[in-house]
Amino acid sequence: MRQALTVNHISAAYGKADVLSDVNITIEPGRITCLLGANGAGKSTLIKVLLGLLKPHTGEIFFEGENITGLQPHEIIGRGIACIPEGRRIFPKMTVEENLYMGAYQEPSNEKIREKMLEVYTLFPRLQERRAQLAGTMSGGEQAMVSIGRGLMHSPQLLIIDEPSLGLSPALVSDNFRIIRRICEAGTSVFLVEQNVRQTLAISSYGYVLSQGRIVAHGEARALRDDVAVKEAYFG
Ligand SMILES: Nc1ncnc2c1ncn2[C@@H]1O[C@H](COP(=O)(O)OP(=O)(O)OP(=O)(O)O)[C@@H](O)[C@H]1O
Numbered sequence: 001m002r003q004a005l006t007v008n009h010i011s012a013a014y015g016k017a018d019v020l021s022d023v024n025i026t027i028e029p030g031r032i033t034c035l036l037g038a039n040g041a042g043k044s045t046l047i048k049v050l051l052g053l054l055k056p057h058t059g060e061i062f063f064e065g066e067n068i069t070g071l072q073p074h075e076i077i078g079r080g081i082a083c084i085p086e087g088r089r090i091f092p093k094m095t096v097e098e099n100l101y102m103g104a105y106q107e108p109s110n111e112k113i114r115e116k117m118l119e120v121y122t123l124f125p126r127l128q129e130r131r132a133q134l135a136g137t138m139s140g141g142e143q144a145m146v147s148i149g150r151g152l153m154h155s156p157q158l159l160i161i162d163e164p165s166l167g168l169s170p171a172l173v174s175d176n177f178r179i180i181r182r183i184c185e186a187g188t189s190v191f192l193v194e195q196n197v198r199q200t201l202a203i204s205s206y207g208y209v210l211s212q213g214r215i216v217a218h219g220e221a222r223a224l225r226d227d228v229a230v231k232e233a234y235f236g
């Protein structure tokens, strides 16, 4: 099968502290691939490496067959990778609509921007209702919608999402995960980084488990649900 993104033998560190050791991951197109791991496992660090924000000391990353290791973050984003960072970093003093515009800063055509905006509003009618509200005054769940919507504004081939369920009620997690699934069904590959094991495996096709910087288990999401290594990675 064609691969959207492959991570080959990536190791990375902050100064002398090793955080990722020989990580190998394949993200197939048109599916949700998840990365599960407890606090401090190295999940966000791997995302930094994928986006070119942290240089790995070994290993390579290929996106749609091309080696993107060592490219600048804006070049990587320009190739069609979008990331919704941890903690939903929205622009609180801008309106919902202005936040969405910020996601399309690389798109020169106003017509395309309007088209994307309509798509986002179709996925999230709540955002359309509140388009003129300052994003910082939206509820936590609504802010999560703003950040997902912003990530979709530049029509990425691959959307990386770092812990979208953090701090949300179970009902809102379900809503947002349903939307992530629809995004994938509409043709965007998704790399979903999470700690919420049960709900994440329920919407993913394939999963990896990261523990102390190493992949300790991987497989079809259905099989991972019963995997001992998954439980150990969380409960020691
Ligand atoms: N800029 C940094 N400088 C030094 N150490 C860092 C830095 N960022 C992260 N770390 C360390 O690297 C390790 C992995 O952190 P990372 O943020 O990748 O974990 P995570 O799996 O995303 O955790 P969480 O689920 O809590 O977000 C942690 O021990 C963290 O303290």
Ligand SMILES: [Mg+2]
Residues within 6 Å of the ligand: 043, 044, 045, 086, 162, 163
């Ligand atoms: Mg993190």
